[in-house]
Amino acid sequence: MDAALKDLSKLENLTHLSRASSYVQRSPLASTSGKGKSTSSIEESLDGLLASLRDVKERLEAGTASEEDVANVCKIIEERKKEVDERQKEIYSTLGKVGKALDKKFTSAVPESPHLFTSEASQEALLRTVALHFLRTGQFSTAETFFETHFEIPEESRTQFVELHTVLTALRRSDIQPALSWCERKREFLNERGSPLEFFLHRSQFIRLLLASSPPNSMAALAYAQEKLVPMVTKYGDDIYRLLACLAYVPLSRLQHSPYADLASPALHMELEPMFATEYCASLGMSRQVPLRVVCNIGGGGALARIEKGRKVMRERKSEWSQTDELPIEIPLPPENRYHSIFACPVSKEQATDANPPMMMECGHVVAKDSLQKLCKPQGRVKCPYCPQESHLAKALQVYF
Missing domain, CATH: 3.30.40.10 (Zinc/RING finger domain, C3HC4 (zinc finger))
Known part of the structure; x- marks a missing residue:
């Protein structure tokens, strides 16, 4: 999109009076040829030509014009005509570049399709999807306005998403207690999924305790490990041993250049939010990704345009792929959007x-x-x-x- 904006800005400069190239003031009958020739806008070239013609007319009426002045009129007209042609050519060239840049960015129009949400059931499903999107993304004030005019979501669903974003906000403040409380209530569910969420929360807290003070408070971290991590040693033994071994490399300046440098990385704590959101949504029977966002990213990101272009080409060539409206088109997707082999x-x-x-x-x-x-x-x-x-x-x- 940067190329299109750059060409558009150039086109605006070429066609806008106040931004056009400066016209160098000179004698109306002076020649514009030579290395000192300036670049003028179309308006400036025409204004210069009119000024020259008026000057010659006034001299003729006053009887002071020489034969050389009269002879230069044709030369001035040719020079101004050449300037106008050059500017016009530059404008049309830039305009063509803008069109090509836009065509490259937006390869084809969004395909037209019949109205899909005509039945009452489909309209209700669409409204529910939009309502849940607002709640899931934490736009609670927008959701309330939407509920007043379009759709009603059970109070239980609202409470669940409020809890989700309350926990995520706490994790952003390095407070893991709300997340741990939820993990304790859902421990059986997390164990069935083989989720390491609870261990990762305790690991994050252990590292924070270890590096929170200067010098590091190893005893507080060891006490926390004894209480929270040792009961999990059967399942996460190797990871827990690494946590205890990293005590030999504190403070932070040494830990960052040790075999346990990954434990000092901020990513260790940043991954807790998306992991908790994934597990929480899974407990509600929802996908780990926001459905409406995925649809917009894939469809609006190029899939619809590719499909429409493929249909148009096959229609023109009369080479239909099959009777079931299939198309031999590959849509590139990021790994997180590949849901089957x-x-x-x-x-x-x-x-x-x-x-x-x-x-x-x-x-x-x-x-x-x-x-x-x-x-x-x-x-x-x-x-x-x-x-x-x-x-x-x-x-x-x-x-x-």
Whole structure:
């Protein structure tokens, strides 16, 4: 977008009187040729031409004009015409650059589609999505206004999101107690998910206690570890031993240049907020990402434009992909927006799943696990369908896409 704004600013300067290039004052009949020629705007060139013509007219009427003055009139007209042509060419060239920059940034118009939210159920779903978006993103005053005019959310849902943002605000102030209280109430749920949230909260508090004073208060940190971390040693033994071992490298100046430098990083505490938000939303049966934001980022970020362009091209070439309105278009997505495997086995043509993951053979080719087992020969040898090399079944590695 910077290129378009730069060209637009240049176009404005070329066409705006007050910002146009300065016109060097000179004698009306003076020649503009040579190295000292100045760059004038169209208005300035025309004004200079009129001034020259008026001057010649006045001299002719007064009888003081020489033959040389009259002969220079045609020369002045040609020079001014050349100046105007140059400025016009520059304006049209810049205007073309602005259009190209805008076309490059906004590749095509947003596709037109029939009204999707016509039924009462779909309208209610849309309003609920917008209402939950306001609550989930902490825009409570906006949500209240929205509820007054459009939709009503149960009081329980409002209370839950208020609690979420209260805890997040406390974490931002380095207060982990509200988050720990929630973890204690939801410990069974967190254990089922294998979430390390509670341990990360205690780890953050341990590091804060250790580095909060100068010199470091190791005894307070050790007492906290004895009370909160030791009961978790069965599950997080290696991490807890690292926390205790880092005591040998305090204060902070030494810890930052030790094998435990990661424990001194501010990221250790910054990751608590998104992790808590993820677990809290999971406990409510919601996705870890804000749905409305994901839709706008992906659709408005280029997906709709790519789809519309693909449809237009295939319509013009009359090369429809299938009867089910499918398009052979790849939409690039960041890793956090990939919700399923993008690998399809080249042998079975089936999409990979958790039960049938992609497996890479020693030769580097990848097939689904079921296909790999079907290709397996006696003694655990696998004949690759794409090259003459044989691989060992036991040496096949699971890969992720």
